[in-house]
Amino acid sequence: MKVDKKAYLLLEDGLLIEGVAVGKVGTSGGEICFNTGMTGYQEIYTDPSYFGQVVVTTASHIGNYGTIDEDQESNHTQVAGVVINDFSEDHSRKGANDSLQTYLEKNNVVGIAGLDTRMLVRYIRSKGAMNALISSELTPEEMKERIKHVPSMDGLELSSVVSTKESYFFGDENASVKVAVLDLGIKRNILNNLSKRGCYCKVFPAKTSFAEMAKWNPDGYFISNGPGDPAVMDYAITTVKEILDANKKLFGICLGHQILGLASGLSTYKMHHGHRGLNHPVKNLFTGLGEMTSQNHGFAISEKESKKNEKVEVTHLHLNDNTIMGIRRKDKDAFSVQYHPEASPGPHDSVYLFDQFIELIRANESVTR
Numbered sequence: 001m002k003v004d005k006k007a008y009l010l011l012e013d014g015l016l017i018e019g020v021a022v023g024k025v026g027t028s029g030g031e032i033c034f035n036t037g038m039t040g041y042q043e044i045y046t047d048p049s050y051f052g053q054v055v056v057t058t059a060s061h062i063g064n065y066g067t068i069d070e071d072q073e074s075n076h077t078q079v080a081g082v083v084i085n086d087f088s089e090d091h092s093r094k095g096a097n098d099s100l101q102t103y104l105e106k107n108n109v110v111g112i113a114g115l116d117t118r119m120l121v122r123y124i125r126s127k128g129a130m131n132a133l134i135s136s137e138l139t140p141e142e143m144k145e146r147i148k149h150v151p152s153m154d155g156l157e158l159s160s161v162v163s164t165k166e167s168y169f170f171g172d173e174n175a176s177v178k179v180a181v182l183d184l185g186i187k188r189n190i191l192n193n194l195s196k197r198g199c200y201c202k203v204f205p206a207k208t209s210f211a212e213m214a215k216w217n218p219d220g221y222f223i224s225n226g227p228g229d230p231a232v233m234d235y236a237i238t239t240v241k242e243i244l245d246a247n248k249k250l251f252g253i254c255l256g257h258q259i260l261g262l263a264s265g266l267s268t269y270k271m272h273h274g275h276r277g278l279n280h281p282v283k284n285l286f287t288g289l290g291e292m293t294s295q296n297h298g299f300a301i302s303e304k305e306s307k308k309n310e311k312v313e314v315t316h317l318h319l320n321d322n323t324i325m326g327i328r329r330k331d332k333d334a335f336s337v338q339y340h341p342e343a344s345p346g347p348h349d350s351v352y353l354f355d356q357f358i359e360l361i362r363a364n365e366s367v368t369r
């Protein structure tokens with residue numbers, strides 16, 4: 001590594017670690033979290049669900065395959081900062097556009113490298129999610145003041161910040177199925193997966209009402225992933241309730257799954273340190289089969305309440321800690337998963353869920369296009 005400017009990482013509880021600056025020289029803070037995937041740093045950095053988060057990657061080498069346009073999950077980076085063990089300024093990959101250093105600088109991402117990420121992950125795992133600040137310009141004393149202004153993720157609404165401002169179309173307009181997508185911070189690969197399966201999508205801003213989306217006369221509704229605390233997203237909960245009341249077909253991923261739970265009378269809670277990685281084992285309770293899944297969430301649907309709720313059936317469970325990974329409405333054509341069937345990065349075991357959504361839509365005889 002050629003970079004040699006000093007940087008610090010400060011955690012909310014006072015832990016201070018020294019490293020070297022990568023990306024933009026500056027100061028940036030958010031909630032610290034870690035992703036255990038061995039690949040996929042660019043997809044992670046551009047996933048809008050990570051907005052407001054400082055991401056520690058546990059893969060020891062980051063940057064060695066550079067960056068490339070097709071790995072973008074949105075138009076630009078979304079993370080509040082990056083924490084890396086061994087940062088590669090040099091890269092090797094056919095078709096790569098930039099080195100990670102150039103890419104982070106262009107995207108104004110403040111980062112720190114050259115520190116023991118394994119120690120840091122153990123620390124977060126034992127202490128739980130908390131805020132962090134990275135700085136390559138402030139003194140530790142100044143950082144201790146600045147970190148007080150980083151907002152807590154608990155109770156934070158962020159979807160309206162990252163969502164599209166104007167609605168737009170995605171896919172082939174002659175496709176057989178029309179899907180209205182509520183963009184709470186959508187990843188591009190979800191849209192790719194829908195359009196690949198014959199869906200023409202209209203993507204709507206986060207605060208669009210059901211009535212507005214219904215004007216387009218879609219065959220199904222998709223509620224996307226996204227950042228922040230689902231419990232404070234009244235506008236999206238109302239929209240999903242209205243979609244359900246109108247007996248429309250609905251599929252939700254991650255934040256969209258949490259919103260379906262909330263709209264169905266369940267509650268969500270903030271997890272100790274969340275699930276972020278590419279090898280999370282999930283059991284499909286219908287088939288009994290296991291799936292290796294890609295995950296990125298810090299909130300989850302309450303397990304206790306789901307047992308008492310007569311409208312909701314739990315369809316998937318996390319095999320490590322039994323958290324709820326999928327639900328469906330018994331009385332409606334609506335289902336959702338907490339994990340990421342679109343992967344990107346990650347294994348493709350769960351892509352069948354997109355097919356399931358299309359089948360659900362096609363089961364409706366009114367689909368004649």
Ligand SMILES: NC(=O)CC[C@H](N)C(=O)O
Nearest residue numbers: 049225226254255298299
């Ligand atoms: N990937 C997502 O949609 C994340 C959902 C939510 N912000 C959480 O952290 O749990």
